[in-house]
Amino acid sequence: KKTYKICCLPGDGIGPEIIAEGKKVLAAVGKKYGVGFECADELIGGAAIDACGNPLPDGTLEAARASDAVLLASVGGPKWDTTDPNAPRPEQGLLKIRKELGLYTNLRPVQIFAALAGASTLKPEVIDGVDMMIVRELTGGLYFGRRERFYDEDGAGADGKPGQRAYDTLEYREYEIERIARQAFDAARKRRSKVSSVDKANVLETSRMWREIVHRIHDAEYPDVELEDVLVDNAAMQLINRPATFDVVVTENMFGDILSDEAAQITGSLGMLASASLGDGVALYEPSHGSAPDIAGQGIANPLAQILSVEMMLRYSFDMADAADDIRRAVTEVLDEGLRTRDIADGSTPAEKTLGTEAMGDEVAKRI
């Protein structure tokens, strides 16, 4: 019997509650397809800081490297919020595991479940047909460039008075842009064959290089794919104005962070969106939403994005497309029957029934 090792990272806030449901559904898939999934929990984020002062302990990284895939829930919370540059922060754990595993491609599919279309703050005719894939570069740019804060004896205050200064560096290298561009064009070929490359080439040097390289790769290797350049400020507008016209959107790390969350919100159901972070080795899967510390521990969090991150894992890491389809079908059925966690309950269907985290996981698992 085929067996896969899954490194599970519950993290903070609602993380432990939702990852349990992800595992539950994975177990159901394993049973149906005769595949073993061995899940072992490791520390990351605030939980890891509390346990050992380090948001990504060496043991976690080793376990991740030795696994066939990593399933992450969420990190962060007000408990560890600080502006002290030297204090450990939960997010460092996430950034470090992305970097260490070389997860340079972040795939964020943005789709609407018919049963939840009403949850969007956008008009139904505007979100009708929304189906895009945001391809975010994940290991470069401002996230990983050199940064510093220092006290400047002359220059940082007004009129050259002493004061603090800080900088972050947005840096890219040619091969980093080449490989993410290829990921985007490859993804487009399996979809509607259109790529919108987002940059700020009228201001940034990294963006001008980005645009040149994306076009070179396009012209040489993917001339069959439609390519458009969109300035980031315009992209932020067009996502609201004509979201259904986007197919694949490719962009650098920070722009991708902002635009992927904007695009997610357009669906109105952030609690339904998952993401995959891929590199040349082990991949990592997580919900697009955060750790929701305000509702942690109450058993009411929505586990569906976590469950859909398991769907992506089956698809991308284990080539189990049928099993992945099963999960998507099960989630769709559950929603169509009116079952909702609190965050997606809106009274729009008479069949609506509000469930807790565990019950929602059970409903999906039993439909696999």
Place this chain on the structure above:
Amino acid sequence: KKTYKICCLPGDGIGPEIIAEGKKVLAAVGKKYGVGFECADELIGGAAIDACGNPLPDGTLEAARASDAVLLASVGGPKWDTTDPNAPRPEQGLLKIRKELGLYTNLRPVQIFAALAGASTLKPEVIDGVDMMIVRELTGGLYFGRRERFYDEDGAGADGKPGQRAYDTLEYREYEIERIARQAFDAARKRRSKVSSVDKANVLETSRMWREIVHRIHDAEYPDVELEDVLVDNAAMQLINRPATFDVVVTENMFGDILSDEAAQITGSLGMLASASLGDGVALYEPSHGSAPDIAGQGIANPLAQILSVEMMLRYSFDMADAADDIRRAVTEVLDEGLRTRDIADGSTPAEKTLGTEAMGDEVAKRI
């Protein structure tokens, strides 16, 4: 008779057409209030590149410095698009005049004209009551930090092969954050007394410094104003999710570029939004939209954002609140009567009549 000198910068695309209507309305105001407005056109952007190879000729800068206010239309167009780091670009003219005049505060009001509420892609109940002021830092950050592109013999290609590298620098100094924070808190005191400060403090050092300084200024000088911190990715979501809950939003240059355009699009009528760029001397006023090269020269562009930038000029540079109110009233009347340029025409009222650029300017001017 009091006389003001206005430096007019028509720029590119629809710029010359819409600025003519701004001047027309300004003349009507001058007549009514017995004030002289002397308008003189200067070159900027692509037009300046074509005329003399420089997107901001010295003569333009001198004229701007010697004026009482600068009225800009728009710059840029495909004709001057290039990824060549050494070629002049229209946007450099805009960035340079902002820097040279020390225009560190960009005020972008986002409001809905009742007659155009239907134009938003958001649901009416979501945009009902939207009224925010985006305060964008305009002379710092990635826009003005050190940037470079170079060929690296070892390191930029995959596996250390030779290749290109580029970087941009996001830099801030203490006094730059202090002064923009004060602008935001001052603006909030004249409004609903709430400031949302947007940063990415979980990743960027400049953001952690930003957050510290904003809080220090708040606690020491503006404890009466409500202050919330919002991460930039979350801000991009909340603008769509609960736009009416924002009052003043303050953020650094690049985040402000993205979020102010996103917020503008939420209204559905970008052609209606103006902005003011203020410093310690002469101020600059411009529409929030771009140069729309696709419709340039056809006499169909919407001049209302340009006209509303004249409203802001009267308010902020000349302390002529009554005249500013006249313009806003005139624009509101014109819209209420169903008069529309093509971009805001949608057949939603039987009284709708579509006008060209000049006719729209005439309608506003005659109601002053």
